[in-house]
Amino acid sequence: MNEQTLTPEQRTANLKGMGTSRKRVEDVRFTQGKGNYVDDIKMDGMLFGDFVRSPYAHARVKNIDTSAAAAVPGVVAVLTAADLEPLGLHWMPTLAGDKQMVLADGKVLFQGQEVAYVIAEDRYIAADAAELVEVDYEELPVVVDPFKALEPDAPVLREDIAGNMEGAHGPRKHNNHIFTWEQGDKDATEAVLAEADVVAEEMVYYHRTHPCPLETCGCVASMDKVTGKLTLYGTFQAPHAIRTVVSLISGLAEHNIRVISPDIGGGFGNKVGAYSGYVCSVVASIVTGKPVKWVEDRMENLMSTAFARDYWMQGKIAATKEGKITGLWCHTTADHGGFDACADPTKFPAGFMNICTGSYDIPTAYLTVDGVYTNKAPGGVAYRCSFRVTEAAYFIERMIEILAIRLNMDAAELRRINFIRADQFPYQSALGWEYDSGDYHTAWDKAMKAVGYDGLRAEQAQQLADFNAGKTRKLMGIGLTHFTEIVGAGPVKNCDILGLGMFDSCEIRIHPTGSAIARLGTISQGQGHATTFAQIIASEIGIPADDITLEEGDTDTAPYGLGTYGSRSTPVAGAATAMAGRKIRAKAQMIAAYLLEVHDDDVEFDVDRFVVTGAPERFKTMKEIAFAAYNQAIPGIEPGLEAVSYYDPPNMTYPFGAYVCVLDIDVDTGEADIRSFYALDDCGTRINPMIIEGQVHGGLTEALAIAMGQEIAYDDMGNVKTGTLMDFFWPTAWETPNYQTDWTTTPSPHHPIGAKGVGESPNVGGVPCFSNAVHDAFRSFGLTQSHMPHDHWRIWKTANGLGLHG
Amino acid sequence: MIPAGFEYHRPTDIGAALSILQEHGDEARVIAGGHSLIPMMKLRMADIGHLVDLQDIGELRGIATDGGTAVIGAMVTQHELITHDGLASAIPLIREASLQIADPQVRYLGTIGGNVANGDPGNDMPGLMQCLDAQFELTGPDGSRTVPARAFYEAAYFTARDDEEILARIHIPIPGAGTGYAYEKQKRKIGDYATAASAVLISVQGGSCSAASIAMTNLADTPIWAAAAAAALVGSSLDDAARSAAVAAAVEAIDPVSDNRGPVEFKKHVAGVVLRRAIDRAASRAS
Numbered sequence A: 001m002n003e004q005t006l007t008p009e010q011r012t013a014n015l016k017g018m019g020t021s022r023k024r025v026e027d028v029r030f031t032q033g034k035g036n037y038v039d040d041i042k043m044d045g046m047l048f049g050d051f052v053r054s055p056y057a058h059a060r061v062k063n064i065d066t067s068a069a070a071a072v073p074g075v076v077a078v079l080t081a082a083d084l085e086p087l088g089l090h091w092m093p094t095l096a097g098d099k100q101m102v103l104a105d106g107k108v109l110f111q112g113q114e115v116a117y118v119i120a121e122d123r124y125i126a127a128d129a130a131e132l133v134e135v136d137y138e139e140l141p142v143v144v145d146p147f148k149a150l151e152p153d154a155p156v157l158r159e160d161i162a163g164n165m166e167g168a169h170g171p172r173k174h175n176n177h178i179f180t181w182e183q184g185d186k187d188a189t190e191a192v193l194a195e196a197d198v199v200a201e202e203m204v205y206y207h208r209t210h211p212c213p214l215e216t217c218g219c220v221a222s223m224d225k226v227t228g229k230l231t232l233y234g235t236f237q238a239p240h241a242i243r244t245v246v247s248l249i250s251g252l253a254e255h256n257i258r259v260i261s262p263d264i265g266g267g268f269g270n271k272v273g274a275y276s277g278y279v280c281s282v283v284a285s286i287v288t289g290k291p292v293k294w295v296e297d298r299m300e301n302l303m304s305t306a307f308a309r310d311y312w313m314q315g316k317i318a319a320t321k322e323g324k325i326t327g328l329w330c331h332t333t334a335d336h337g338g339f340d341a342c343a344d345p346t347k348f349p350a351g352f353m354n355i356c357t358g359s360y361d362i363p364t365a366y367l368t369v370d371g372v373y374t375n376k377a378p379g380g381v382a383y384r385c386s387f388r389v390t391e392a393a394y395f396i397e398r399m400i401e402i403l404a405i406r407l408n409m410d411a412a413e414l415r416r417i418n419f420i421r422a423d424q425f426p427y428q429s430a431l432g433w434e435y436d437s438g439d440y441h442t443a444w445d446k447a448m449k450a451v452g453y454d455g456l457r458a459e460q461a462q463q464l465a466d467f468n469a470g471k472t473r474k475l476m477g478i479g480l481t482h483f484t485e486i487v488g489a490g491p492v493k494n495c496d497i498l499g500l501g502m503f504d505s506c507e508i509r510i511h512p513t514g515s516a517i518a519r520l521g522t523i524s525q526g527q528g529h530a531t532t533f534a535q536i537i538a539s540e541i542g543i544p545a546d547d548i549t550l551e552e553g554d555t556d557t558a559p560y561g562l563g564t565y566g567s568r569s570t571p572v573a574g575a576a577t578a579m580a581g582r583k584i585r586a587k588a589q590m591i592a593a594y595l596l597e598v599h600d601d602d603v604e605f606d607v608d609r610f611v612v613t614g615a616p617e618r619f620k621t622m623k624e625i626a627f628a629a630y631n632q633a634i635p636g637i638e639p640g641l642e643a644v645s646y647y648d649p650p651n652m653t654y655p656f657g658a659y660v661c662v663l664d665i666d667v668d669t670g671e672a673d674i675r676s677f678y679a680l681d682d683c684g685t686r687i688n689p690m691i692i693e694g695q696v697h698g699g700l701t702e703a704l705a706i707a708m709g710q711e712i713a714y715d716d717m718g719n720v721k722t723g724t725l726m727d728f729f730w731p732t733a734w735e736t737p738n739y740q741t742d743w744t745t746t747p748s749p750h751h752p753i754g755a756k757g758v759g760e761s762p763n764v765g766g767v768p769c770f771s772n773a774v775h776d777a778f779r780s781f782g783l784t785q786s787h788m789p790h791d792h793w794r795i796w797k798t799a800n801g802l803g804l805h806g
Numbered sequence B: 001m002i003p004a005g006f007e008y009h010r011p012t013d014i015g016a017a018l019s020i021l022q023e024h025g026d027e028a029r030v031i032a033g034g035h036s037l038i039p040m041m042k043l044r045m046a047d048i049g050h051l052v053d054l055q056d057i058g059e060l061r062g063i064a065t066d067g068g069t070a071v072i073g074a075m076v077t078q079h080e081l082i083t084h085d086g087l088a089s090a091i092p093l094i095r096e097a098s099l100q101i102a103d104p105q106v107r108y109l110g111t112i113g114g115n116v117a118n119g120d121p122g123n124d125m126p127g128l129m130q131c132l133d134a135q136f137e138l139t140g141p142d143g144s145r146t147v148p149a150r151a152f153y154e155a156a157y158f159t160a161r162d163d164e165e166i167l168a169r170i171h172i173p174i175p176g177a178g179t180g181y182a183y184e185k186q187k188r189k190i191g192d193y194a195t196a197a198s199a200v201l202i203s204v205q206g207g208s209c210s211a212a213s214i215a216m217t218n219l220a221d222t223p224i225w226a227a228a229a230a231a232a233l234v235g236s237s238l239d240d241a242a243r244s245a246a247v248a249a250a251v252e253a254i255d256p257v258s259d260n261r262g263p264v265e266f267k268k269h270v271a272g273v274v275l276r277r278a279i280d281r282a283a284s285r286a287s
């Protein structure tokens, strides 16, 4: 067979383009232990940094004596805030418009805060010397409860801004208050609530947890004093933004900084922000002229780098007697810890919490969020979700269940009668978003049919009867969720981080022999970009995916982009990839027409070639066209075949899904046993079904963790109680149930290939689904709300409170 | 998570190990599988100048089940306890309990000696050994002595073993044929220590319980051998009232503390549930 005889189907299959379950090219190195992570980087003369951290959650730092540590053989230097101050680097700006101490400047605000940085010839010496730094603390009253933080006589945590009542996001009403964010129509919503047939009200708490990626945060900073260039390797989800931030805060010219994100062992939002470790390592390298490595250990990761959630969401939902929702009200108290270091687009201090009307046609809504300082670690990052979308989804999916209880209605039916209908898209939500597309009823009905919903309810009723008759001690719960995400931040007109518009980019170069390299402004942390983005290019320009190298993460070579988080890579960089591919295809068309001696309009694209219209035997393959681009002088066309696209999306994308979880609860031990989990995801056009399935499995497992046990818990003194993996719940294969995945396809109308992003959906939809299942098991005993995580003792406490222990 | 510096010793017989212990006193500590000790060192909760590795001491290995007693070397791993068929048929309770400890990776290295000598109330084997009425053979500079498991534990991390003694072997009377057994453990996930666990042995003769032994794990600062609970079963027909009385007596004997696994009230309740299930299973196996 040759170029002539292959059918279009065979040629399409050879490309391994979109829609193919192409195997992940990354896995060849990962499964052989040949990945190259930050901690694998070794350089001549490399030094190691280690932190002295505060054992107290709130204390004045009266004195730091570094002399004993500095005297240890092999210790090069010990940095404190006093050393950084002359450089103006003892504080750094946060992504949320606040500032944060790099090293304790007179006080500490959370347990685990960085106090001093020891630089030594190896990490063992650094760890030993860190023990010898003597810090004189004077303990201060600790505030771990955000509501207490706002009481009139609460201790002032942030003395640096005490009395300054104008914050980065408007007025502050208390010294421990950060911002108030207000969306929607207050008066109209209050009027609806006042007149409604039914109003259900509840406090819904989404507890503090942590992304806890397998690889912790770290970096290697290397200042070349001869060239004046700084190379910074790190676990960065946004390498280009980090380069700009380093330039702005260090004063080094941006062209003299090269940031490289090598392989990253999971990010989940933990690796978006800038940390003291990066700043101190850069300073240490500049001062010593040697490379300096810093890598967190697990406890440091859990205690000090960005946490997630910690939202107290007071909700009111109004409806008619028949269950038609008429209004939604939400006031959130957001615990941000000691500094506001959330990683949200600048204009969204509470992220996209205003997606909290969910999948429902709610005509009137009002949302306020109060950000609060407490003596906890800073963060508030989007752990496997777009900014605060998981909080929003949890909130609305709990409120729907609570409303169903109030109305004595089936929760599946209540959802169905309130879904935004397919014909309402694009849909303008009451809290300001334009949902691009969706078909919720189709997805929901497919899900209900797949799980045999009515049968499940009958089985549940039987089990309940058996329970009441003393035949079993297990209750069956059916958890439902229909979530709508908002991902792909985002349009530059309203999305930026530190003033950097949230576009993204792709550059494609076709080599003379017809293979290619593509570089993007994003960075994979396990998502499989090298596999999927090559598939987009393969389909767009007809070069086999296997002939395309994909690179990300080196700011000296990749085009500028805002990085990978918030499911933005496919919606934004994936769109840029398609657009860059189309530019190449347009030029290839002109070259083909020249070679075939016809007019540009007389050739058409056919899988991997341009064909003369009406004469299928006359064509030029992309391989031939690529070679011609480099060896022929074509009048009016520049040599070469490459293109770059910077894509500013016109809108976000709105993936959605319908999930059903069935579990059994042992009321005596509080154990929950997941029987089954069905996940239908609609992420628009599906680029690689196998990768989608993998992402869904991973996200659901993280959702299981969060819903069923994972938390960052503090005691009243601000001590972290869950600082190791013995107590911070990471499910093993044993605890992980089987998942049944499914899909519908509703392409995004504004995205060049109709794709929406999927990596975070399972976490956004999974958490409420597991939680709703637990709640549902107790519904007939009168439970309306019990807070996550649903670990054994909390479930037991619920059962006990409902009188189920006799 | 980097331990402080230490010297590493690897003697090949007990005598050599003992002299290193004597030479360095407080500064020295033996290491077996390291799966309790190394985490403590990494957390810098244990600062040990001299680590004496017992891996190369052959006389601390091996399992024998001849006669009426099983003799298990201190360096026998939990994995070996599970895979030794002779032991499994002599004392099936040991396999059932060992399979509920940690995960296979930990069990490949973790030893029975380390588990019982450690003195951590979270360890499963101390309670198991009390239930089985094991005897611990300790070898020190002045020779050997034997301490019953039921008299070994004084407080968390405090045992009857002297600093200069090494636990050499564990002697366990093999329960009579037909003894019912069960190890029941509630934990938050694989690899977690017990929220509550209990070991139960029950013998029956002519329809009534002739002997019983009950021990509870991670419900006080030492394992609890609940003599009163066992006594509530002995002589009964193992009827519901007797089982409930045994549970009540055991719950009375424990003294759990509140931690991330839950508050005291919850732990007491779960201890009762776990014990009741263990009694039920052991009774169903007794013949």
Ligand SMILES: Cc1cc2nc3c(=O)[nH]c(=O)nc-3n(C[C@H](O)[C@H](O)[C@H](O)COP(=O)(O)OP(=O)(O)OC[C@H]3O[C@@H](n4cnc5c(N)ncnc54)[C@H](O)[C@@H]3O)c2cc1C
Residues within 6 Å of the ligand: B029, B030, B031, B032, B033, B034, B035, B036, B037, B038, B054, B074, B075, B100, B101, B102, B103, B106, B109, B110, B111, B112, B113, B114, B115, B117, B118, B122, B123, B124, B125, B165, B166, B167, B168, B191, B192, B193, B194
């Ligand atoms: C993730 C994880 C989960 C775990 N889960 C469980 C669990 O569910 N249940 C459970 O019971 N255990 C659990 N463990 C502990 C594990 O079983 C350990 O292996 C065991 O507690 C100690 O055995 P070791 O051989 O590793 O002892 P080491 O850690 O080497 O030593 C422990 C202590 O005993 C002393 N010691 C050891 N051998 C002797 C000897 N022969 N004579 C005198 N002193 C000695 C040491 O000096 C040290 O103080 C877990 C461990 C891990 C890491």
